[in-house]
Amino acid sequence: MLDVTAAGVIERVNDAARELLTGACPGVPLARAAPAWLAQAHRAVAGGRARPGTGPAHGPVGERVFEAHALRADADRVEWWLLDVTGHRRAAEALRAEREWTGFLVEASRELTSSLNLDRCLEVTARLAARHLADAALVITPMVGRRHRVTVCDPHGRVVREDLGVDARTVPGLEGALRGYPPVPARWIDPARAPGWVVREGFGTIGSAVVMTLPGHGLPAGALVLLRRRRQQSFAPREEVFARLFAAWAGAAISVARMYAEQAAITETLMAELLPPVELRVNGAEVAARYRPAGVTELVGGDFYDVHPAAGSGREALVVLGDVAGKGLEAAVLTGKIRNTLHALLPMADDHHRILERLNDVLLAREHPTRFVTLVLASVAACGPRVALRVTSAGHPAPLILRNDGRVEAVEATGTLIGLLDSITSTTQDVLLDPGETCLLYSDGIIEARGGPCGDELFGEERLCERLCDCAGMPADAVAERVQMLASQWVGGGEHDDMAVVAITAPRGERA
Numbered sequence: 001m002l003d004v005t006a007a008g009v010i011e012r013v014n015d016a017a018r019e020l021l022t023g024a025c026p027g028v029p030l031a032r033a034a035p036a037w038l039a040q041a042h043r044a045v046a047g048g049r050a051r052p053g054t055g056p057a058h059g060p061v062g063e064r065v066f067e068a069h070a071l072r073a074d075a076d077r078v079e080w081w082l083l084d085v086t087g088h089r090r091a092a093e094a095l096r097a098e099r100e101w102t103g104f105l106v107e108a109s110r111e112l113t114s115s116l117n118l119d120r121c122l123e124v125t126a127r128l129a130a131r132h133l134a135d136a137a138l139v140i141t142p143m144v145g146r147r148h149r150v151t152v153c154d155p156h157g158r159v160v161r162e163d164l165g166v167d168a169r170t171v172p173g174l175e176g177a178l179r180g181y182p183p184v185p186a187r188w189i190d191p192a193r194a195p196g197w198v199v200r201e202g203f204g205t206i207g208s209a210v211v212m213t214l215p216g217h218g219l220p221a222g223a224l225v226l227l228r229r230r231r232q233q234s235f236a237p238r239e240e241v242f243a244r245l246f247a248a249w250a251g252a253a254i255s256v257a258r259m260y261a262e263q264a265a266i267t268e269t270l271m272a273e274l275l276p277p278v279e280l281r282v283n284g285a286e287v288a289a290r291y292r293p294a295g296v297t298e299l300v301g302g303d304f305y306d307v308h309p310a311a312g313s314g315r316e317a318l319v320v321l322g323d324v325a326g327k328g329l330e331a332a333v334l335t336g337k338i339r340n341t342l343h344a345l346l347p348m349a350d351d352h353h354r355i356l357e358r359l360n361d362v363l364l365a366r367e368h369p370t371r372f373v374t375l376v377l378a379s380v381a382a383c384g385p386r387v388a389l390r391v392t393s394a395g396h397p398a399p400l401i402l403r404n405d406g407r408v409e410a411v412e413a414t415g416t417l418i419g420l421l422d423s424i425t426s427t428t429q430d431v432l433l434d435p436g437e438t439c440l441l442y443s444d445g446i447i448e449a450r451g452g453p454c455g456d457e458l459f460g461e462e463r464l465c466e467r468l469c470d471c472a473g474m475p476a477d478a479v480a481e482r483v484q485m486l487a488s489q490w491v492g493g494g495e496h497d498d499m500a501v502v503a504i505t506a507p508r509g510e511r512a
Helices: 015-020 036-046 086-112 118-132 174-178 237-274 329-344 352-364 461-469 476-491
Strands: 002-005 010-013 057-061 064-074 077-084 136-140 148-153 159-164 206-214 222-229 286-292 303-308 317-324 373-383 386-394 400-402 408-410 428-433 438-442 499-505
Touching: 015 077, 036 057, 036 064, 036 077, 064 086, 086 118, 086 237, 118 136, 118 148, 118 159, 118 222, 118 237, 174 206, 174 222, 206 237, 222 237, 237 329, 286 303, 286 476, 303 329, 303 499, 317 329, 317 438, 317 499, 329 352, 352 373, 352 386, 373 438, 386 499, 400 461, 408 461, 428 438, 438 476, 461 476, 476 499
Parallel strands: none
Antiparallel strands: 002 010, 002 077, 057 064, 064 077, 136 148, 136 222, 148 159, 206 222, 286 499, 303 317, 317 373, 373 386, 386 428, 400 408, 400 438, 438 499
């Protein structure tokens, strides 16, 4: 406690104040014995510019912080009580910092988990680190093909991605961070040793740096390098702790994004083998196809088609359309196996029945032969201006022949389905197409499409034949598109099975 006159002279001081302010004695001017902030507060109260009790003044005394509360003893004297609030201030500052860091981690979690794109995840990590933890940040992923992917965010928030063939040993602590070792304390890192690929143009001189691992699932997801300019404060131990927390969040997100990218690449590679062929070339005939899987998000299913060009001059091309029981991924996997088997059996393509027998044996040899397939095989060869077909069905809907006069004929080729019985039967029919005439192969998803005005009526073979009459003289691509469109319009937005259509047309004029 201090009693100070309006003129600023100390009149009375207790022992605690004398111990705190070593020069505080009666008769000594307050400005000489006390910090400037307290002397200034006294002048404001004594001069009437501040009223006692309206709020304490505060400031440092040595290494501690005090509040000074003024009480007006009389008109010429002010009584000052000093209260040590160092602990309270530090606790409040720690709480504020904790809230800021918590808010940052919440923001980081939200942004890092908002996308499974690996490049975006690396970019977000670098940008958040540069914005909240340092002046610039680098995210460095493990080496792939002797190169590291480096994502840099500069002090202006600009992000650059590069693939660099750099030596991690040139950055103190980086090699260990990429291997998942504990981080090296910032005070152990000499910023002057940072190579040019770390310190980008315009950054200036590095004042301090932190290098830490980005923990992943089992293996490190990469390393995080934080840079501060010389004029900024060095990384405090508490800041390094929060940086490691952020690195843990970021590493997990990067690891998940990388795993997703790898799985997507694997899926894309495998899916490429299951997708219907794009090139449909047969010498002497037009071939077109359309495919619509049962699921909106699916690319493949149980229906499939393939076009195998003739092995040489005078040989037949082979067109295949099939329907595996079921739909979705399981049916698609069996579809891929059947397509590969048929491709291996192409040397015996002249004998449809033999191909079907071998395929039946393969499917029955599976450990759990619970799925079967229906097939139609069409061998195609030019016969002057016409196209000659040999058509064999294995439990499949009968192919349709569209004549130039609009008549539609069913090919009476019958047979048993494949993959269910030990022995099979099949018949092969010969068909000749005049120029402009079409043979239509289709899966049961077309005729069993359920919809129409009432929503539950089958499209049916009869309706297909009626609509096909209107396609007389159309090229193969137009016929396939028309049939697929009619079936799709019939089901509308309702559920449906896989739909596949292949049109084989004898071209008009010069042959394809």
